[in-house]
Amino acid sequence: MSPTKISKLARSNRSPEPRLGARSPEVQPFGRLRLLPIALSAEARGQSAQVLNEILADSMILYGLYKKHHWLMAGPTFYQLHLLFDKHAAEQLELIDLIAERVQSLGGIAVGDPRHAAEITTIERPPNGAEDVPVMIDRLLDAHETIIEKVRAAIEATEKSKDWGSNDLLMGDVLRRHELQVWFVAEHVVDLPLIEPRS
Ligand SMILES: [Fe+2]
Numbered sequence: 001m002s003p004t005k006i007s008k009l010a011r012s013n014r015s016p017e018p019r020l021g022a023r024s025p026e027v028q029p030f031g032r033l034r035l036l037p038i039a040l041s042a043e044a045r046g047q048s049a050q051v052l053n054e055i056l057a058d059s060m061i062l063y064g065l066y067k068k069h070h071w072l073m074a075g076p077t078f079y080q081l082h083l084l085f086d087k088h089a090a091e092q093l094e095l096i097d098l099i100a101e102r103v104q105s106l107g108g109i110a111v112g113d114p115r116h117a118a119e120i121t122t123i124e125r126p127p128n129g130a131e132d133v134p135v136m137i138d139r140l141l142d143a144h145e146t147i148i149e150k151v152r153a154a155i156e157a158t159e160k161s162k163d164w165g166s167n168d169l170l171m172g173d174v175l176r177r178h179e180l181q182v183w184f185v186a187e188h189v190v191d192l193p194l195i196e197p198r199s
Contacts (some may be wrong), residue, residue, distance in 0.1 A: 028109060029109075030109045030111075030116075031050075031108075031109070032109075033045055033046055033049065033106070033107040033108055034107035034108075035107060036105070036106070036107040038105070038106075038165075040106075040161075040162075040163060041161075043161075044161035044162065044163050045106040045107055045108070045163070046108070047157060047161060047163075048102075048106055048154075048157075048158055048161065048163045048166045049103050049106045049107070049108030049109075050108075051150065051153070051154045051157060052099050052102055052103050052106075052108075052154070052166060053103055053108070053110065053111050053120065054120060054122075054150055055099060055147060055150050055151060055154065055170075055174065056096060056099045056100055056103065056110060056111050056117070057111050057116070057117035057118075057119075057120035057121045058117075058120075058121050058122065058123055058143070058146060058147045058150065059092055059095055059096050059099060059147065060096060060111070060114060060117040060121075061117060061118070061121045061123045061143065062092055062123065062140070062143045062144070062147060063089055063092040063093055063096060064114070065123075065126065065139060065140060065143055066085045066086070066088050066089035066092060066140065067085075067086075067089050068126070069081075069085050069136045069137075069139075069140065070082055070085035070086045070089060072130045072131075072136065073085065073133070073136070074130070074133060075133050077133070077188065081133075081137075081188065084184060084185070085140075088181050088184070088185070091177055091181065095173060095174055095177060098169060098173055098174075099169070099174065100112070102165065102166055102169050105165065106163075106166070122146055123142075123143045123146050123147075124139070124142070126139055134189055137185060137188055137189050138189070140185050141182060141185055141186060141189075144178050144181060144182045144185070145182075147174075147178060148175065148178050148179070148182075151170050151174050151175050151178065152175070154166070154170050155167060155170050155171050155175065158170065
């Protein structure tokens with residue numbers, strides 16, 4: 001390298017050191033929309049973003065509940081439920097990403113921090129310790145229904161506002177996945193013996 005080039009580099013203040021400790025004021029506060037050109041009114045986008053964020057927050061809590069119960073599972077159906085709950089958690093994680101990216105597509109800010117989700121969710125908080133298996137199952141079914149109620153209302157609202165992108169996501173991805181998961185979980189609290197006792 002020529003001496004001129006070396007001295008130019010020295011003057012450019014370049015450094016291989018990572019610049020740590022960056023902080024700045026928010027560039028877009030939560031709840032404020034950006035204008036994205038998707039031919040949908042700000043009112044419709046705002047309404048959808050809000051309700052999707054509520055469903056998103058609940059979904060993050062449900063995901064955590066599935067993982068908690070996957071870990072704390074016990075008893076004769078341990079292995080089956082341990083695996084099922086992990087599968088459902090993974091599917092919820094996929095929904096979480098789809099919902100969050102829909103909020104972003106509408107110009108909103110998706111709930112991202114679990115502490116933020118905890119402020120928004122209406123799902124009852126379980127104790128930090130372990131509970132009986134039927135209670136764990138019931139908590140999951142309860143959380144699903146809380147979300148499903150909101151999803152049904154949001155399907156109607158997005159139909160009225162003609163937000164078809166959110167409507168399609170809520171109906172085709174979110175609602176059907178929840179209904180299927182409820183079926184699989186609810187079958188574990190049906191009181192039917194595998195074999196009839198001999199009389
Ligand atoms: Fe695991």
